[in-house]
Amino acid sequence: MLQFVNKYTATVQVTIMWYTPGCDDGNWTKKGWWVLNPGQSAVVHGEDLADINRYWCYFASGWDGTSFWSGPISRHVPFPPFTWCEFRADTTSVPIGYRVVDADDVDDLIIELVP
Numbered sequence: 001m002l003q004f005v006n007k008y009t010a011t012v013q014v015t016i017m018w019y020t021p022g023c024d025d026g027n028w029t030k031k032g033w034w035v036l037n038p039g040q041s042a043v044v045h046g047e048d049l050a051d052i053n054r055y056w057c058y059f060a061s062g063w064d065g066t067s068f069w070s071g072p073i074s075r076h077v078p079f080p081p082f083t084w085c086e087f088r089a090d091t092t093s094v095p096i097g098y099r100v101v102d103a104d105d106v107d108d109l110i111i112e113l114v115p
């Protein structure tokens with residue numbers, strides 16, 4: 001299970017990407033957006049993480065426009081909710097940078113979004 005907890009003072013939105021070999025446009029699936037008010041949490045993937053892959057990716061941004069949890073893996077995402085293969089994009093999508101997290105061999109991971 002992959003869960004996010006918003007410990008930030010503003011609402012945040014989260015997108016994730018996980019390994020899915022055979023996806024039409026790449027070997028990963030990206031999905032978003034989960035919107036979390038301060039103090040809220042959400043399970044964004046319910047399966048045992050180690051059964052899928054040890055590496056997971058996420059991007060989060062605060063609605064205050066000043067905080068981002070990002071990384072070096074650039075992919076395009078749309079503003080409305082989506083489930084796309086890794087390299088899918090359209091004329092309305094924008095590039096973001098996914099951050100990689102190593103879940104090692106754990107089944108459950110909780111990521112706290114803190115300033």
